[in-house]
Amino acid sequence: MDLQNEILTVEELATLLKMKRRQIYEMTRGRARVRQALPLPLPLLRINGNLRFRRTDVAKWLDELAEHERKADRLRT
Secondary structure, eight states: GGGOOEEOOOHHHHHHOOOOOHHHHHHTTTOOSSSOOOOHHHOOOOOOOTTEEHHHHHHHHHHHHHHHHHHHHHHHO
């Protein structure tokens, strides 16, 4: 399997994002307690009750989140 199609576990995603597993679980429940709730939901798959994440979906989500932040910064200035 190439890296683009790689499926990540909660622990692998936490490592990738340099976060704690608990934070990943909170984000999947829509209860991110960062400055504010995340404007875009974290894309996930539920496979037999287990949370999984496609690396490509996570990369796209990060890009969209960064773009959202850039737009918000422009509005604040």
